Amino acid sequence: MANVTVIGAQWGDEGKGKIVDWLASRADAVVRFQGGHNAGHTLVIDGNVYKLSLLPSGIVSGTLSIIGNGVVLDPWALKAEVEKLEGQGVVINADNLAVADNCPLILPIHRDLDGLRETAAGAGKIGTTGRGIGPAYEDKVGRRAIRVCDLAHLDSLEPQLDRLCAHHDALRAGFDQPPVDREALLEELRGIADFVLQYAQPVWKRLKKVRKAGAKILFEGAQGVLLDIDHGTYPFVTSSNTVSGTAASGSGLGPNSTGYVLGIVKAYTTRVGSGPFPTELEDEIGQRLGERGHEFGTVTGRQRRVGWFDAVIVRQSCAISGVTGIALTKIDVLDGLDEVKICTGYRLRGNVYDYFPSHAADQAEVEPIYETMDGWSESTAGARSFADLPANAVKYVQRIQELIETPVALVSTSPERDDTILMRDPFMD
Ligand code: IMP
16 A cells, blocks of 8 residues: 555644654655644744645655545635745745646635624634635535636636626525626736746646656545545534545545554643533643643634543544554653543433434433543653653553554654654555
């Protein structure tokens, strides 16, 4: 298996950035296949911090980086991110960045609608990142999106704009908002078109060539399986499929190309935004983990909710996404606890569940069944071999592996690229 697909197996923020960066240094191409600039991937390389939202993590190391058709692309966010990284010395050009010409665009009207809906929902809000992701995907599925390839045909865009704006004007009227200013929108598109078009191409073709040449491709998922539009905690989810299967449809390669599926799993659980979270800790342990783990959103700066490791949801995510092996991250955040807990099942109205039920009310009501293990006082931070881990940390990793029925391929012990314990090499497996 030459290729690797990386996905988050919880609610996002599992530490994918570091693992992807580590793998990207050995890949020939890195592909984003879903989501948009709602993602937040932090890379720390030689002490330098790079924060990415839209660009594939390979871009920092100069690896060919591809934004696939499954992504919703905010062209202004792309420009801002490219310029920010260039300011940090990263070289970005048409040789190392390709954007699918069939990517739907996120427009200012999508951001507006995202905000209007969230405000109107009050306490029932999803807690979105406010980037317009959901409304942009709605327009894609509604067959009225403006896509990257349309930027080369702005003079004949009017019928498409009419169709798009008729829809948005009706929605905006419901929120007492003025109709879309079409001229202003067209002007904004004219202003950004050339910047995006320099990277635009049929990326499926580029990938076909790359694959034929025997290159190693890394597919970089965003968010996590519990935020998947079908399999997640609906309606408190994002608007794309975050599972591994999307790597194929969101980039233009067949399912036989996506290779080893590496699920990224944090050694505890976090979630940002609203929705059910059975193992959430609202006590001083949760606060301690949040502080030690710097659990603040990369994109919105929001404080993340924190809880114990939930083996039920991770086992489910691994099954749904066909995970070959996991990378366990941030184990060092648990250092110094007297005991650690793992959720092994749920209780709901007198019944025991070994899976996370689909209904939102059931998901909100399930009570976790915990197994308690001794913690470890020694530091795991920076360990680079299994032998460097304290015995109780090893037991914790082994127990997780058993409960989720999936092997641990890597353990990450700090944000630094090389502080990684490798059990199995995903590119060689
Ligand atoms: P949206 O993707 O902005 O529509 O937000 C929908 C839900 O997904 C919200 O709960 C967000 O907090 C969550 N979400 C979106 N992107 C990420 C991410 O990269 N990490 C964690 N949560 C995310």
